[in-house]
Amino acid sequence: MTAGRAAAVLRAVDATFVRDGVVLVPPFSVEVYPGQHISLKCPDGRAASIAARMAAGIVKATSGTLLIGDFDPRIQPVQVKRFVGYVTHSEDFGWVEPRPAPGSATSKPYEVDSLRRQAAIEMQAALSNVPRREALRRVRATLDRIGWRDTMTFAVALAFIRAVKLLVLDRPPAHLANRVCEVFTDEAVLFCSPQTSEVPSAALVHVS
């Protein structure tokens, strides 16, 4: 399970999230090293989303230890967020278009010049403090690596506007997860999914 030599980009030991006395994410322990692809199987969708946000440093663990690239999200939140790319499942980003129907994902044309996509790049560049031209170059490079051009791959490309070392995907569709496993062989990737979904290319870690 451990790739050994390199330092872990994510190390969680009994990390838990509790809200109002209710355990929303049961304790989980995982270590993710560069080049490793881990699928975190959570009891339900909400637990998966919260676990993904914990791994991205957005939500802080209530108990246990969670270090991201040796940074503690409780005291070094900005360093952590520069380190991690987070791809949300919920389409609460105003710019994400409705997900294409199954089978049509590869045929959907990619228009980097469309206003919505330009606005999305501008937003991510501004929030990450990356020059706009450099952000556009990184998006194009990531999309070229993935090869597919649909809404979700665009979201992954946006995550790589920052020079991230860990990519966290919240409940990704199976086809996207498999493609990410094929393409991002040097990067650490963490998929957070409910028990029912499948990510066959990644090592499984169960949260229960």
Place this chain on the structure above:
Amino acid sequence: MNWRATRFIVFETLESSFSYLDAIAFAMVFGAVLFNWPETVVIASGTFGVAAAALAPLQHRRIASISNVRYFAAPLYGRELARAFALGPCITLAVFSGGAIFLYSLLRHRAVSQYGWMVFGTLVSAEVVATLIALSGCFRAGQQRVLYAVLAMIAGIAIWMLGVAGTPLTLVCAVLAAVAIGFAALRALGETLARYDPVDDLTLSAP
């Protein structure tokens, strides 16, 4: 300090910062000053405006706008987010106040009286303080959220009452109190944002 991010967040949240109740309150105070209505009308209108500003935590539109997970996923400190979230409502209030003063000058064909300047200055100070306190309530739930709204209302009305007499001395007192309370409220908002865990948008029905 990431000014690009601040500018972006201000533009994104500006629309939700607009409140019809605030606009109505400014219009009422404007009317009261313009037509020399009794002081009680001015006081009541301003109190209504402060209450409207303090009710921000109960407005779903504003909560949804500023609790979006994309802001919390960005490499920004809580204090940077706090400044950006606070700027939108402050800009809106300044525009309302400026608009009222401009309309007054336009309709009366003369500059706003000293009393008018003092009243609008006091109202903006009171509403800014109420808004800054209320913003912390947006990131809380239940009774705590209501308590923040009440606290914002009390602080805002206190500042409004301090300066509503419309003299330079009362305005200075109101502004000084507003700066002190507003600074503390902004710091508290930064702390709130630094500790906030954005999970409220995740429902039990998530697949």
